[in-house]
Amino acid sequence: MDNVSYEVIDIQDIPYEDGFFDVVIANYMLYHVPDIARALSEVSRVLKCGGCFYAGTTGENGIMETVMKYFKIKALRNWKSDLISFLFAKCRFE
Numbered sequence: 001m002d003n004v005s006y007e008v009i010d011i012q013d014i015p016y017e018d019g020f021f022d023v024v025i026a027n028y029m030l031y032h033v034p035d036i037a038r039a040l041s042e043v044s045r046v047l048k049c050g051g052c053f054y055a056g057t058t059g060e061n062g063i064m065e066t067v068m069k070y071f072k073i074k075a076l077r078n079w080k081s082d083l084i085s086f087l088f089a090k091c092r093f094e
Contacts, residue, residue, distance in 0.1 A: 011039040019048045027056040 009015060011026060012035055024043050033039045043053050 011042060014042045014046050016046050018045050020046050021051055022048055023052050023054065025054045025056075027054075030055055030057065 011029075011033055024047055026039075026043070030036065030039070047053060
């Protein structure tokens with residue numbers, strides 16, 4: 001495939017212009033990121049409108065416990081939809 005590339009970069013400081021990517025993949029690494037909010041904000045910035053962000057994690061709830069601890073969220077009624085809504089608002093996803 002000529003239009004696909006792989007690169008290891010710092011997700012907290014993505015060296016690409018706004019709206020550059022159709023897809024961003026963070027595979028089994030988000031729990032290592034010191035500043036989750038900054039990382040998600042950067043992903044939001046470099047994704048094209050309608051772009052997709054794929055984040056692979058391990059376990060039933062994956063990265064959710066780490067993200068909730070980082071943002072000091074004690075409980076969510078419906079953790080999947082509530083947390084996703086919270087992150088989209090906090091990190092300016094559209």
